[in-house]
Amino acid sequence: MKKLIYVLLFLGWAVTLPSTELKIVENDLRAISEKVTSATVRISTLYHESSGTLITSNGFVLTIKDRLTRGNEVSVLLADGKRHVGKVAATWPYYGMALVKIDTTNAPFVPLGDSRMVEVGDQVISVGNAFNSSSGRATRCAVNYGIISSRTTMETDKVFFTGKVFTTDARINKGQEGGGVVDFSGHLIAINGEAVLSNQTNAFVSVALPIEGVMEGINSHIKNELPVVDGRQKIVGITLDDRSLLTGGIKVHSISKYASQGGVKKGDLILKVAGQEVNNLFELDAVVMSLSLNRLVEVKVYRKSKVLTRYVVLQESMPINSMLLSEAYRNAVDKVSPSVVRISFEKTSNETSTALHDPNSFQLGHGPFTGVVYRRDGYIMTTSFIFPSVHEKIIVELFNGKKYVAKKLGEDTGRNITLLKIEADDLIVPKFVSKEQVGIGSTILSLGRTFGENIPEVSRGIVSALNRSAGKAIQIDSNLTPGNFGGPSIDLDGQIIGINIPQANIGSGRRGGTVGGEFSGSGIGFVIPCSDIDLLFNDLKNGKKLEPAFLGISFDLNANNAKITRVIEGAWFLDSGLEKTQQNKFHELNNIFMKQGLRFTVGQFNEFKKVAVKKNTGAWTAGLRKDDVIVEFNGQKIVSYNMLMNVIGRLNSGESVTFKVKRFGIFRDVKAVLGSRGLVLR
């Protein structure tokens, strides 16, 4: 069967019709994983342990430099379980890489690719011996899958590289350093760095070192040792105009990066390839099949009444499906990119608010962080988490570089979101999608703008669950960190589902009130749906500080109904009419309470009474008592505590609600006003 290479997109789709989509993607991954793991090695010396990749059949291995120096002897364990003694042939300190040579023939290897061609959104696998999980001699190194999140310079204390690096959402862990990062055409385009701490966000970022800087150096060492070509698909890198199929002649519709480098443009008509006339696809196919990879090919094109000569390097093709997937990701990101803003801070004074420096909480870096354009006339939505102190000037930078000073308007402390306002009225507003359209398993792309690149940082995942954090958030499994908190999570159509936050306050128990970055990078992330934010927008616009509702009731978690086990009578609240110094006193006392554990009596701290007022909880005032069973809430039937929590959890303090309550077999209606959580004393 003849392959019509230049109708890749069309034919590929046709051929794959009978199978399921997931299977196709999987086959690509299986094939690449098998190939790459067989070429991945483990390198060790007394003071250096890393993974590495064989890049030639005669035993050249590319790895991370770490503490290796030229001439060192190292022990290299191959995937077949055989151990070799190797020598470090070269090191490149600025690029963080080293080349090792072992004596062997016919070793499986991964050919080098051109890391300059790699784009954000490209799928990659990262291979290596993370956590020494490949401890046995016969177990292969592990494979992690992800996409290229960005290409940027990293601000980090741990410097083992210079220049721009890739960041990826494929996890890179201890032991994996030096292993290969391979794209879906099966080429090595980078090697694993490690998870480094970003000075900007204090989040860990998986860093991979692109190989372009060392290509020349490597080539001079491997000299004539070119990778053996085994008949894989070759392409020039053009996709054709559909009309060409029917009318003949090859008109270029769009170019891949490979062909564009050679100067072929959209709209060109292809006349000759490698000196031979080509009138249709079959002829083109025949010519290309006879050529070799990595060679310059002369292409004559007809453009604007002129015949031009261009040179293209034949490249290996990536499997269609991965190309399409990555292209789809990029398209989605492009749609939203103009609405993703960068938020940074400038200190205006030396004073820092002590109240917020809870040593238990996540310490942020200095930024910049991310936000989203919400309304054309200057409204920006982000997360409250990124505002560490009250005395900082907030600067918002748009995608085009324009900077504005921003004013903080309202915030929802339960949902962890803050609304900002800048003096602009022509902002590009993204498309939003309502949360009803979001299903479990939907593809998610989470964006951030910490690094100052044109394209936002992207991390890919799926929707893990709905109605989390007391009904306030959607849970996703993409890599959410301070690098993208405040930024959007979007669907494949480039529509914004919601704003990324650390965790919505679930308002319960010991941990009520603390939201840190505990889940950062764990595959557990939360997004506040835009459709919910829309309902609160006016309050936020008016500068309101919304607190999560607190009724003051506790339930038996194991019962299959909403039966109240305890009603808290009263709570102490900071008297909002207090002076600043008194507020500080309050927070100081608060810290002491925290250190002592939860139990204390008001009598211990008489000063406390001076700065706080006691209010009865909404539940107590409404007459709810122990053993009442809540059967209806705001007209909605309630069958369990969980259900009630998800409903109340979405509300903020100050709202009036109604309950239908059953006590001793009698039903009654109760009205209550939702309070907010202060310090609860017993």
Next chain:
Amino acid sequence: MKKQLISLMVICALLISTQGVSDDFVISKAKLIEKERQDLIAQLSPAVIAVQSMPDMNSNNLNRRFGGGNGSGVIIDPKGYALSNFHVTEYGPIKVGMVDGRLHDAKVIAYDEGSDIVLIKIEGDKDFPYVDLGRSSKVKVGDTTLAMGNPFNLATDYKPTTTLGILSGTNRYLSGMGNTHVLLYTGVLQTDTPINPGNSGGPLFNRKGELIGINGRISLASRSQQRENYKVNVGVGYAIPIDTVKKYLPTMKRGVDASHGVLGLSLLDLDKVTISSVLPSSPAKKLGLRQGDQILEINGKQPQDKYDAIHMIVELPAGTKIVIKVKRASPLGEGLIEETQYTIKLKSRPIPMNMAKNAKPTEIRNFDFVTKNEFVKTGEGVKGELDQIIDKFRVVNRDPLNNIDHEDGLVWLMETRMVNVATSTVKRSVAGDVITLFKKGNYFLERYEFYGKNMPIGIKGFAYGKGWKNSSREINKFTLSENEIVSHNYERRQHWYGAKTSSLYSLGLKEKKYKLENRMCYQLLETYDGKGYYHYIDRATGIEIAESALDKEGKVISTIIYKKWGRVEGKIVPLVWEKKNDNGELIQIFQVQKLSYGMEVDPLIFEYQPGVYF
């Protein structure tokens, strides 16, 4: 070919009506994949359950009384049989949460402690949604994997959390934890699907929705700079392959606990798999196997390395007769001789006392002293230096979200201090010495621990006092007798310096008789850094058995009672601490567990927290 051309034409026709290769086409592939995935998840969700293990107040067993954990599970049979991890359900009675938002009763049918699997049955007669078992031998690295479960107990409605990743590796080996090597995982799957504490026991599916593994352990690392102790999944998770489970499933369905085999060997990875030591009264010992012997074949297969060999043995049930080919090492050390084939019967692995379903409840004694032999061994050759570190220990607080200070080695609670400080010197004394305990300088506390030949005799001297600089006071004087002293442990801590020290107290140290937990002790009051503490010294043994933190008025806020003792870094320290509040209610338990060197692996349990306020 013809078929393809036709479809090609059709597609072209369709596309011509748009603008050629449009964005919609690009996205269509991704959307098809997304739709397939969504449909699959919707189909599988009803069979995924949240498993809650309740504390059993009536149990004598420490773990059952104060434990409790959250994990996940998956229903594999319409009658309601489900799989989960052994370590999720070991604590006590269980309930399962299902997608209907309700908790259902369930009971354990059988354990497979060796594989870390448990078979449970949900009460009820109806037809339960279930999943098909796949074949883990068919999965390949790169395959899509979906994990479903209840990490961090985030599913208040018991609807499972779904995460996506790929199969990262196969045939992984994780060493077990503790003395009995619990949670030894051999031949397991590795995945980068995000799984976190709470996912334990939950399913790992392939793209067809077949169950290929049960998630069990993860490698943790901290991903937040400040909260070094807060460790989360970083893309390395492990699942027990379903083929392993299938081996024991028929037995377990009959209600019989699975028992895995042991040979009683510890192995080395040299050129061949070599025996490094043999356990006494084990099948290997009975055969006469020795250190240095090489294992060439197990049941006709050559083990690739020691992990492979362990996997081959552990996979089999106890009582199985296996044939091993061994190359014996000459006792004279002159190289290896003879290749011999032995038939050997595997013994069952020792099950820790708190884990077997049918185990009798064991009384937990307060003090477990080390044996004389152990002590003497580490006491040798020590002159003013720390004992060599025997094991590295780390306290595992069963609530991973609590912030406690971690160190490789001993752990210090943030609110209270352990009395034993990590650095100390061990000096030698001889019989006949007269030991005088002095206090020099200011307010301080000195402890003198003495170890006898037979057992530690505890704190003989407890010097304390109050005063200003340059004063001294003789506190205690006693003579060492012949057989009594081998070495003593001395430490001194200075609390205050001079008159400028601020203090909320001006109470002196008092020694009172006190009865704590039915043991007669001395209650000593100490003030340090403006806070007050009671130390309770057991009168019978002289060992400190508890410490209370006091408030400004001198009232007890909380008490930590030390239970179950052992050795850490050569010192006798308590391995289980119970923290009680001022009402005497137990609020926290800390337990010291041994870490495997080189890897940080934790079971995926999330602590059950009662008393959530809303």
